[in-house]
Amino acid sequence: MIKVAVTGAKGRMGNLIASLVLQDKDFKLVGVTERETTGVIGKEFSVGVKFYSSIKEMPEKPDVVIDFTLPEATLKLLEEAKELKTALVIGTTGFSEEEKRKIEETAQEIPIVFSPNMSLGVNLLFKLVAEVTKALKDKGYDIEIFEIHHRFKKDAPSGTAMRLAEIIAENLGKDLSEIAVYGRKGIVGERKPNEVGVLAARMGDVVGDHTVFFATLGERLELTHRATSRETFARGAIVAAKWVANKKAGLYTMFDVLGI
Ligand SMILES: NC(=O)C1=CN([C@@H]2O[C@H](COP(=O)(O)OP(=O)(O)OC[C@H]3O[C@@H](n4cnc5c(N)ncnc54)[C@H](OP(=O)(O)O)[C@@H]3O)[C@@H](O)[C@H]2O)C=CC1
Ligand SMILES: O=C(O)C1=N[C@H](C(=O)O)C[C@H](O)C1
Numbered sequence: 001m002i003k004v005a006v007t008g009a010k011g012r013m014g015n016l017i018a019s020l021v022l023q024d025k026d027f028k029l030v031g032v033t034e035r036e037t038t039g040v041i042g043k044e045f046s047v048g049v050k051f052y053s054s055i056k057e058m059p060e061k062p063d064v065v066i067d068f069t070l071p072e073a074t075l076k077l078l079e080e081a082k083e084l085k086t087a088l089v090i091g092t093t094g095f096s097e098e099e100k101r102k103i104e105e106t107a108q109e110i111p112i113v114f115s116p117n118m119s120l121g122v123n124l125l126f127k128l129v130a131e132v133t134k135a136l137k138d139k140g141y142d143i144e145i146f147e148i149h150h151r152f153k154k155d156a157p158s159g160t161a162m163r164l165a166e167i168i169a170e171n172l173g174k175d176l177s178e179i180a181v182y183g184r185k186g187i188v189g190e191r192k193p194n195e196v197g198v199l200a201a202r203m204g205d206v207v208g209d210h211t212v213f214f215a216t217l218g219e220r221l222e223l224t225h226r227a228t229s230r231e232t233f234a235r236g237a238i239v240a241a242k243w244v245a246n247k248k249a250g251l252y253t254m255f256d257v258l259g260i
C-alpha cells in the first residue's frame with residue numbers, strides 16, 4: 001500500500017486527484033493540504049482524512065506527494081519533502097528558470113516526476129513536435145504555438161506551451177530566450193525566420209488546447225492536442241505516483257513514467 005498526500009485539495013486538479021487516490025486499492029490517502037488561511041485546516045476532506053497546512057503535520061509520513069498548486073506552494077513543499085524523504089509528482093506550472101533549478105537540485109536527494117502535462121496525448125505531441133522540427137529545420141517553415149485555457153488559469157503561456165517552445169528551440173539548436181516572441185502588437189515588422197511565436201488565449205471552461213503550426217509558402221502543418229476532461233491529467237498523475245514511489249533520487253518526466 002502506497003501512502004499518498006495530495007496538496008491543494010480544494011483546487012480543480014487536487015480535488016480530482018485526491019478523489020481518485022481514495023478509490024484506488026494500491027493507495028492510502030494519509031492527508032491533503034490547503035493554504036493555512038482557507039479555514040479548512042483540521043477539517044475532514046473525507047472520512048478519516050484531514051486537511052493540513054503541511055505534509056509534516058500528517059499522522060503518517062506519505063511515500064509520495066502529488067502537487068498541483070502554485071509555484072510558491074511547490075517551493076515550500078520541496079523543502080518539506082526533502083526533510084521527510086518523500087517522493088514527489090509535480091504537475092504545477094508557471095515556474096521561473098531559477099525555481100526550476102531548485103526542483104532539479106532537490107531531485108538530487110529525492111525522486112521527483114516533474115511534467116507540465118501528464119496526459120499521454122501531450123507527451124506524444126512533445127515527441128512529434130521534436131521530430132517535425134528536426135525534419136523541417138532550415139527549410140523555411142515558420143513555427144508558432146497557440147494555446148487556449150479556461151478563464152481561471154493563473155499562468156501564461158501554459159507550462160505545456162513553454163515546454164513545446166523549449167523542445168522546438170532544442171531541435172533548432174537555438175536559445176529559446178533569443179527566438180521566442182510572446183504575442184505581437186504594432187508595427188513589429190516582417191516575421192524573422194527563426195522566431196517562435198507563443199500565444200495564449202483564455203476563455204470559458206476550455207480544459208486545455210495546444211496547437212503547433214509549421215507553415216511555409218503554400219502549405220501549413222498543424223499538430224493539435226485537445227484535452228476534454230481533467231481526468232486525463234489526473235490519471236497520468238496517479239500512474240506517475242505509483243511509478244515514482246520506489247525509485248531512487250532523480251528528476252524524471254512522463255517520458256520515463258510512460259516508457260515512450
Ligand atoms: N501537469 C499537468 O498535467 C497539469 C497541470 N496543471 C497545473 O496545476 C496547477 C493547479 O491547477 P488547478 O487545479 O486548475 O488550479 P486551482 O487554483 O484550482 O488549484 C490550486 C489549489 O492549490 C491551492 N494552494 C495554493 N497555495 C497553496 C499552499 N501553499 N498550500 C496548499 N494549497 C495551496 C489553491 O488554493 P487557493 O485557491 O487558496 O489559492 C487551490 O486550491 C496549475 O499550475 C496548472 O497549470 C493543471 C492541469 C494539468
Ligand atoms: O491550468 C490548467 O488547466 C492546465 N495547465 C497545464 C499547463 O499549464 O500546461 C496543463 C493543461 O493544459 C491544463
